Amino acid sequence: xxxxxxxxxxxxxxxxxxxxxxxxxxxxxxxxxxxxxxxxxxxxxxxxxxxxxxxxxxxxxxxxxxxxxxxxxxxxxxxxxxxxxxxxxxxxxxxxxxxxxxxxxxxxxxxxxxxxxxxxxxxxxxxxxxxxxxxxxxx
Amino acid sequence: xxxxxxxxxxxxxxxxxxxxxxxxxxxxxxxxxxxxxxxxxxxxxxxxxxxxxxxxxxxxxxxxxxxxxxxxxxxxxxxxxxxxxxxxxxxxxxxxxxxxxxxxxxxxxxxxxxxxxxxxxxxxxxxxxxxxxxxxxxx
Amino acid sequence: xxxxxxxxxxxxxxxxxxxxxxxxxxxxxxxxxxxxxxxxxxxxxxxxxxxxxxxxxxxxxxxxxxxxxxxxxxxxxxxxxxxxxxxxxxxxxxxxxxxxxxxxxxxxxxxxxxxxxxxxxxxxxxxxxxxxxxxxxxx
Amino acid sequence: xxxxxxxxxxxxxxxxxxxxxxxxxxxxxxxxxxxxxxxxxxxxxxxxxxxxxxxxxxxxxxxxxxxxxxxxxxxxxxxxxxxxxxxxxxxxxxxxxxxxxxxxxxxxxxxxxxxxxxxxxxxxxxxxxxxxxxxxxxx
Numbered sequence: 001x002x003x004x005x006x007x008x009x010x011x012x013x014x015x016x017x018x019x020x021x022x023x024x025x026x027x028x029x030x031x032x033x034x035x036x037x038x039x040x041x042x043x044x045x046x047x048x049x050x051x052x053x054x055x056x057x058x059x060x061x062x063x064x065x066x067x068x069x070x071x072x073x074x075x076x077x078x079x080x081x082x083x084x085x086x087x088x089x090x091x092x093x094x095x096x097x098x099x100x101x102x103x104x105x106x107x108x109x110x111x112x113x114x115x116x117x118x119x120x121x122x123x124x125x126x127x128x129x130x131x132x133x134x135x136x137x138x139x
Numbered sequence: 140x141x142x143x144x145x146x147x148x149x150x151x152x153x154x155x156x157x158x159x160x161x162x163x164x165x166x167x168x169x170x171x172x173x174x175x176x177x178x179x180x181x182x183x184x185x186x187x188x189x190x191x192x193x194x195x196x197x198x199x200x201x202x203x204x205x206x207x208x209x210x211x212x213x214x215x216x217x218x219x220x221x222x223x224x225x226x227x228x229x230x231x232x233x234x235x236x237x238x239x240x241x242x243x244x245x246x247x248x249x250x251x252x253x254x255x256x257x258x259x260x261x262x263x264x265x266x267x268x269x270x271x272x273x274x275x276x277x278x
Numbered sequence: 279x280x281x282x283x284x285x286x287x288x289x290x291x292x293x294x295x296x297x298x299x300x301x302x303x304x305x306x307x308x309x310x311x312x313x314x315x316x317x318x319x320x321x322x323x324x325x326x327x328x329x330x331x332x333x334x335x336x337x338x339x340x341x342x343x344x345x346x347x348x349x350x351x352x353x354x355x356x357x358x359x360x361x362x363x364x365x366x367x368x369x370x371x372x373x374x375x376x377x378x379x380x381x382x383x384x385x386x387x388x389x390x391x392x393x394x395x396x397x398x399x400x401x402x403x404x405x406x407x408x409x410x411x412x413x414x415x416x417x
Numbered sequence: 418x419x420x421x422x423x424x425x426x427x428x429x430x431x432x433x434x435x436x437x438x439x440x441x442x443x444x445x446x447x448x449x450x451x452x453x454x455x456x457x458x459x460x461x462x463x464x465x466x467x468x469x470x471x472x473x474x475x476x477x478x479x480x481x482x483x484x485x486x487x488x489x490x491x492x493x494x495x496x497x498x499x500x501x502x503x504x505x506x507x508x509x510x511x512x513x514x515x516x517x518x519x520x521x522x523x524x525x526x527x528x529x530x531x532x533x534x535x536x537x538x539x540x541x542x543x544x545x546x547x548x549x550x551x552x553x554x555x556x
Contacts, residue, residue, distance in 0.1 A: 144301060195364075224363035224389050224409065226384075226409060226411065228383060228384040228391055229384070244365075244395075244404055244407055245365075245367040245368070245403075245404075247367075252365050252367055252407065254393065254407060264384075265383055265384075267335065268329075268383055268393060268409060269365065270407060270409070271366060272365065
């Protein structure tokens with residue numbers, strides 16, 4: 001259950017496959033089971049009132065589960081989201097990045113399942129929870 | 140079970156509260172129960188390969204449920220998403236807008252629940268399904 | 279998109295593979311896309327106060343999606359639930375059966391996805407919504 | 418964030434409000450945030466082949482989130498499930514009890530949100546994950 005890619009390799013790979021969001025995300029750490037990612041919150045992620053938008057949090061959860069899966073199976077760009085659910089529990093703090101802690105619960109032959117908790121940096125009360133299922137392309 | 144806002148009023152209100160996405164969405168029709176919205180698919184919504192990104196589909200489902208709820212309760216900008224789940228079932232067709240058909244299943248005192256089916260324009264096989272729960276601010 | 283099993287054949291097959299619940303469910307109708315099932319509500323399905331329990335509604339949604347899938351692929355008993363989400367929206371009416379209306383949204387090679395709406399018999403306001411994903415065994 | 422009820426008090430309260438399932442569940446431990454519950458797996462929970470049924474796992478997740486919530490707010494029997502999602506990831510081991518580890522992620526004025534992981538006793542690979550939302554009755 002070890003990662004086959006480092007955080008640096010994952011960051012480079014993300015920039016290559018998702019060039020339009022490469023300014024948004026940083027892979028903070030990655031091992032075979034746990035992944036930590038940062039959303040560098042900028043104006044374009046905000047709703048009026050200064051809160052981070054739902055779609056921005058969805059993106060963070062989605063890319064986190066993608067990274068958690070690829071950390072184990074390698075650079076399979078065609079791994080795609082098939083399902084998710086999210087609960088939005090607290091208002092993110094204005095002016096703080098969001099940090100996502102992801103646990104890879106299952107890596108099967110055709111599917112991976114991840115749990116994600118999202119926090120405003122420096123807080124220990126989660127702003128959102130998510131679970132994501134990815135379909136892994138056949139070899 | 141009648142709408143208190145027209146499609147035109149909803150479109151104007153969206154432009155006011157979500158100025159950053161006003162180019163993206165069109166309210167095609169709205170009554171007290173069913174809402175149809177269009178995502179005008181542009182370069183910024185795409186993944187490499189030409190498919191619409193998951194976060195763009197999430198945005199469409201999210202704003203559709205918001206519109207479906209506000210059509211009944213009026214301009215309550217602070218109505219916020221509390222939960223959702225989605226399944227991504229087919230690859231959207233390249234170069235086609237996405238059309239979301241939303242049914243408001245419940246409008247309670249504190250929560251609304253909506254079902255959403257998303258199609259590539261002109262196709263009758265849904266590319267994604269979603270359900271969204273919104274919290275309604277107390278009067 | 280036609281059913282390969284009739285409602286009668288499905289009812290018999292359920293009694294064979296799930297003998298412990300054969301008194302609970304009736305397949306009212308089945309075609310390739312839409313399925314209607316009845317939960318014959320009995321004492322064992324109730325919570326104090328006379329409302330149908332959450333697990334009983336989950337069972338109804340689960341077996342409905344199973345029937346909707348098998349109606350198309352035939353008697354594949356090893357088709358198993360991989361994911362679901364549900365919203366419980368209204369209290370079921372005491373003394374009424376529950377009726378589940380299921381739409382098969384996708385039947386892929388390895389997964390099926392269904393939407394389910396559950397009603398108290400005779401009412402048109404749904405008591406619950408669900409979506410269910412089933413994994414289909416490889417041929 | 419301390420529990421207001423002990424594991425023994427919760428077990429007694431469950432037996433009182435859900436007499437029909439009092440043989441099924443044991444509250445192993447409870448504090449203000451984490452709850453451990455056991456499903457004493459018996460014949461009635463099984464599917465042919467010896468695996469625990471989906472509805473039995475749903476019941477375990479559901480009652481676990483109920484206990485996690487009531488541990489903080491006290492004996493509010495009318496606290497009801499409003500939403501959930503589950504992923505079924507592995508086949509439970511035959512002849513083993515199921516153990517659910519629940520984390521209360523949010524306790525608001527009107528809603529609680531919990532994450533649940535379910536294991537076959539003695540295994541550290543989860544058989545299922547769930548999240549549950551409960552509505553808390555107004556004071």
